[in-house]
Amino acid sequence: MATRTPRPELAEARERGFHNIGEASGQTQVSAKMIRHYESIGLIPPAARTFANYRLYSDADLHRLRFIHRARNLGFPIKQIEKLLGLWNDPGRNSAEVRQLARAQIAELDARIREMQAMQRSLEALAHHCHGDERPECPILDDLAGIVA
Amino acid sequence: MATRTPRPELAEARERGFHNIGEASGQTQVSAKMIRHYESIGLIPPAARTFANYRLYSDADLHRLRFIHRARNLGFPIKQIEKLLGLWNDPGRNSAEVRQLARAQIAELDARIREMQAMQRSLEALAHHCHGDERPECPILDDLAGIVA
DNA sequence: CTTGACCTTGCCATCATGGGAAGCCCGAAG
DNA sequence: CTTCGGGCTTCCCATGATGGCAAGGTCAAG
The missing domain is CATH 1.20.5 (Single alpha-helices involved in coiled-coils or other helix-helix interfaces)
Incomplete structure (x- = not known):
């Protein structure tokens, strides 16, 4: 059986298409600092974590972060971006x-x-x-x- | 002798042309909050005080506050206003x-x-x-x- | 003397962001 | 296996200008 101890778990997650916060930042133009901040204020859902407590982001998460970044570039404040995200995720909008x-x-x-x-x-x-x-x-x-x- | 205890001292100061912070605020459009703030960051010198610790402002002080208010209305940040005040007070500018x-x-x-x-x-x-x-x-x-x- | 308005200080909040410290974790090189 | 650089974690602080609130002292009028 291949059930090993959860040591090389970050590498594994990356193979499955996840990204740590540094990668997420690099691919979305959103600083790691701000990604954590957006999580803390509930703009994005809490990230998945490795056993070592590292945040993990899926491609969908990156998509969301890019959306936020573009909205910020248009000057939208966070509260408005919340609404935009809600509409984005609402098929019946x-x-x-x-x-x-x-x-x-x-x-x-x-x-x-x-x-x-x-x-x-x-x-x-x-x-x-x-x-x-x-x-x-x-x-x-x-x-x-x-x-x- | 007229050396009385320092009780009706605010009224006396007002007779001598001083203003308490409420009056200063009303006459300069600068909120009492911001007047205290400007003092705390050194934009204006510490105000004189009554025995009861009330701040007292001279007409010159009000003049300074109005100057600050007008500069703020032109969008100058505090640091620039500091410089403007310095130049204002410098006859050799x-x-x-x-x-x-x-x-x-x-x-x-x-x-x-x-x-x-x-x-x-x-x-x-x-x-x-x-x-x-x-x-x-x-x-x-x-x-x-x-x-x- | 009581009352209401005003003053005092101090702390917290805003809005979005950056900086830094202390400590843990990962991966590669020796 | 040990070590080391760099990345990650959390937590606190700072920005800039402003407002709000709370607890307590003060003033002036009734």
């Missing part, structure tokens, strides 16, 4: 719900962009009026100091 | 230095805006191709799942 999430994210980005653009306009006006030489007079500081002038 | 800080902040905003705009463009392209009806097919999820199609 309505695409309307997904699009709604995307639209909400677009609006969110829009709000933040507008805010920053307003800051930019103010700064540019101020910088424009500042000589920017060796003299101390500076409309930028005057404005910050509240000298409406 | 070069306005070039101030303008340089403003330009750096503009560039910083620009980078963040561009990043978000890129996200927006991707999201809009995806949302555009999604039917958004009761059917489950969804190019948004397909993209997140890595289906390059």
Whole structure:
């Protein structure tokens, strides 16, 4: 019989298509640190473990991590990604719900962009009026100091 | 003799033009919480105190807080505000230095805006191709799942 | 004196991420 | 078999700016 002690168990798991956290990280662009974090907050289910307590990831797990990574790159916060994952795994979903999430994210980005653009306009006006030489007079500081002038 | 016990000392200080933290907050738009925080990180010097340990702010202190508030509204992070305050208090400053800080902040905003705009463009392209009806097919999820199609 | 509003400090939470320490594990080389 | 580098584990801390809450002291008005 081939029932051996559970020593070379990681290698065995790898032969069966599993990946340790380092591999998972390398193949999904998600840092090992963040993979553990996502597990701790319940965004991904607890990973399988070897006898030595190493995390094991299946190809499906990697798929999920890549999904998360792409969603993060689109600026989705974790809470929204949870919903997206739920819809992804729901065969009876309505695409309307997904699009709604995307639209909400677009609006969110829009709000933040507008805010920053307003800051930019103010700064540019101020910088424009500042000589920017060796003299101390500076409309930028005057404005910050509240000298409406 | 008028040397009384230090009881009605806050009222006295107020008569001399000082403000407690609530007033300071109301007059500068900076929350009491943040005023204490700014003190704890050294952005503003430790406030004077009454015998009862209440913080006291002079008009100059309020001026400083308003300066900070305006700089925050322009998106400056605390570290940059420290520098701005230093320049503000330096009669021998070069306005070039101030303008340089403003330009750096503009560039910083620009980078963040561009990043978000890129996200927006991707999201809009995806949302555009999604039917958004009761059917489950969804190019948004397909993209997140890595289906390059 | 009581009461309500305000002040104090301190700790926790956010959001997503990185850094580091202490200790165990694996695989390869000697 | 021993050793050694690198990878894994958990746990704690830090970021940046802000809010919230709790326990306790203080002030001012009634």
